[in-house]
Amino acid sequence: MGRALRADAERSVRAILEAAEQVFAQDAGASMEQVAEAAGLTRITVHRRFANRQALLEALAVSAKQQLVDAIEEARPDAAPALVALHRVTANVLRVKNT
Numbered sequence: 001m002g003r004a005l006r007a008d009a010e011r012s013v014r015a016i017l018e019a020a021e022q023v024f025a026q027d028a029g030a031s032m033e034q035v036a037e038a039a040g041l042t043r044i045t046v047h048r049r050f051a052n053r054q055a056l057l058e059a060l061a062v063s064a065k066q067q068l069v070d071a072i073e074e075a076r077p078d079a080a081p082a083l084v085a086l087h088r089v090t091a092n093v094l095r096v097k098n099t
Contacts, residue, residue, distance in 0.1 A: 012039075012045055013059075015039040015040065019039035068096060072092065075088035077089055
């Protein structure tokens with residue numbers, strides 16, 4: 001397992017992933033430079049964290065999956081009647097999808 005990132009590096013990664021989601025939603029063919037600009041970082045910083053566009057896309061997929069898992073767990077579906085649990089899970093997943 002890799003070592004943990006420093007706090008500033010972790011902030012950069014979060015900024016890159018958030019910017020990439022927005023940039024790729026508007027233009028699926030956007031460049032790493034466009035992502036860097038949207039994140040307020042240099043292209044070099046983006047490439048330091050993600051070697052290429054494919055690595056960034058893979059990280060986005062992992063991030064999206066984790067957000068959905070977190071949303072489902074946060075709803076505590078085992079702690080409520082089925083319809084209440086379904087409502088909570090649906091509301092949380094939609095919240096994630098809309099952000």
